[in-house]
Amino acid sequence: MIKVVLFGSGNVVYHLAKAFRLANNIDLVQLYRRDPNNDHLFDLKIKKTSSLKEIKKADVYILGINDDHIAEFSTKLQFSEGLVVHTSGSISMNQLKCPAHKGVFYPLQTFSKNQKMEYKTIPFCLETEFSKDMNLLKTLAESISKNVYEINSQQREKLHIAAVFANNYSNHMFKISKDICDEHQISFDLLKPLILSTANKLDFMDPAEAQTGPAKRNDQKIILKHLEQLHSDQKEIYSIISKSIIKTYQKD
């Protein structure tokens, strides 16, 4: 059994707790959150504390706290045994300032409170200060997911930027698309099959190969017609992305 203590009260910690409870080789011994009244997330039966003095012994201590607080919070963990890891995509391992061994346990997924997650498919990106700790962290990750990768801090930083494009920015395209539909009394449902098939295509096709549309064809007539119909912000985004697409596929 791998003993784990979780720190935090956000969605990452909530879902990690749920995933760990499903695994049969993990003993989730405790949950630390600063505010003892912040229990609305925790319908799970886990021992909780809001006192750092009461932290129990564990093999792995997982900080699921805000990026900005990781460095400072880690200085408060003054024990030297066990492995302390954070779960952030954009913070380097060295920002952990505690005497214990350090590592990173980064689930590459967005977690929404009420979304049912398929934990098995979530990619976990692991890093450890000492190579001998990697096995432990791998066993932990593999007990909840089948997609486990060793990724160093520099790669993780790039991966985080790639994830911003793949997730946040594609989602903003969906938002703009829905705004256009709403404004013209068109159901956004019409676009959902297209969106799903665009995502599913990546399983067997590179995004470059899958690209279609007026910008890919450098169809200036349609592009200008579209630009005329957009609001200023939408127009700027349409214009920049169409230019980038035209440039991308002219190069090839």
Added chain:
Amino acid sequence: MIKVVLFGSGNVVYHLAKAFRLANNIDLVQLYRRDPNNDHLFDLKIKKTSSLKEIKKADVYILGINDDHIAEFSTKLQFSEGLVVHTSGSISMNQLKCPAHKGVFYPLQTFSKNQKMEYKTIPFCLETEFSKDMNLLKTLAESISKNVYEINSQQREKLHIAAVFANNYSNHMFKISKDICDEHQISFDLLKPLILSTANKLDFMDPAEAQTGPAKRNDQKIILKHLEQLHSDQKEIYSIISKSIIKTYQKD
């Protein structure tokens, strides 16, 4: 039985032909394509012609040809019986210049030659010049899909712009994301579960509600750190979209 003649040799016509062959109330009587040697797409057994004089009688004539050629090509269809429809998202119905009744039969999906399509989920956007022709077109569309909508030319034009954002531009975000991965020896596979879950979320959550990430949080520290690491084109896109996201969620 609804008698159909298809015109064109692209992916839309290819997949419509396949879908119609699966329906039991459609008689696909003929396929017209200009170039008789352009038969590599047509593994299906359909009667073909490349002579406009040989066009057979049908209930519906479907032009799956290039946007730029629709108006001109339609002048060549000098029969006056039956319903002539085009399949374009960005051309108005009135660009059809033939004596027969006119309409639009627009499948809101991108068609790749080798992709297996789930025809049943493809949204079909229909328009007819005369309301009495709508029933026929609906019956035709409903024989291959369960998502059939009446959409007028003005709405269809907006819908096409919405589809550019939802499909082409989100796919370009995937392309940039993959470029970043490739450059740093990171497998793009790591991002696929995130992309799929972003698309799947739209089934039960608005894109605005689903948005996460540094721009949503207006986390300038991370945004600047990301910008420093991007190439000039990527940087411009990152910057414009992050600004748009910040503006969107500050307004709320």
